[in-house]
Amino acid sequence: MSNAAGIDPIELTRQLCAIVSTTYQEGEVGDFLAGYLAERGWEIEKTPVEQPAESGVTSERWNVYAGTRGQTPELVFSTHMDTVPPYIPFSEDDEFLYGRGVSDAKGIIAAQVAAATALRAEGFRVGMLFVSGEERDSAGAKAANENPKPSRFLINGEPTDNRLALSSKGALRAVIRAKGKMAHSAYPELGDSAVNKLVEVLHRMLAIELPVTEGIGPSTLNIGQISGGHAPNVIADKAEAQILVRLVSDSSPVRKALVDAAGDLAEVEFTLELPFVRLKAVEGLPTMVAKFTTDIPQLSNWGEPLLLGPGSIHVAHTPDEKLAKKELLEAVELYIKVGRQLLG
16 A cells, blocks of 8 residues: 555544535534644645525535645545435444445545545645535535636546546436416316426426437436425415436537427426536546536636546445445555556
8 A cells, every 4th residue: 555644544434424414514524624634734725615595504614625835736636525415324344334425425535635645745746625515506616616726637536436437427407397276176177287287298308309429328317306286185286396417418409308398388497507528538547437417517627627436326325325445445546546647
């Protein structure tokens, strides 16, 4: 193993996963990381990230940047501190770490800290950026992009099974709202069902032929949430659904297709877009295509991006989130190897 100045990534993952940091509640884990890194000689910058009113959270949260005083980094490691709910307590056995954040992305934080520390000891100019809000709206990445470090390269960490991603799908999120007229369900002719309209619109949307990009695969559409109406015996006067499309190309044809599907039955409000991106390859590394979205499009001022990290996206966001200890240790060595190749 390389010299990571005594940093044990497994122990650091344990410490990080003991702190609840679901989106909007990243303040405590940010404070922990800032203190942990400062004790090890890193110069720390904590930048506030705004809390949206709808979060219902009043506590502060931050981005945490760690660098070397008076030095401009050539390479910045970055990932996110927030996790999806619900919180799952940490546990482990001889082979695996379990719990919320072990793969997405607290194990990645630990691997990046160990790798950056080792590279700094070898004389490379490196920094680390850990952000809030990736799992919801990339608020931390957007804030960080307004005050970037002029690095040459950015290695963003997400679960890629320690394979370098050649591309990352984008995301287009929309709310579909239908309106109707309330009435007694025994007399449907006196009302106008918003639920019926929404069902028809969603049926049309599921039938849309979405774009396909060779070597990347298809765009996909998920209906993630549906709500509406008041009771089974009441004609619904309102209904809405939230959908997310994973993009593999420009969003314009998808936007048009969704609006056309809604027609005069519903309104479509686009609430988030993160573009599809192609990423830098490094010779000699196994590769993959990331079907998920990352903070990379919102960190465009931080250098040429790469996407790489331990863990499987298939268990992220699930009750079965886990990370092999062997894979976590291999990720440290992989980050160091890539850092040397990029800067050597």
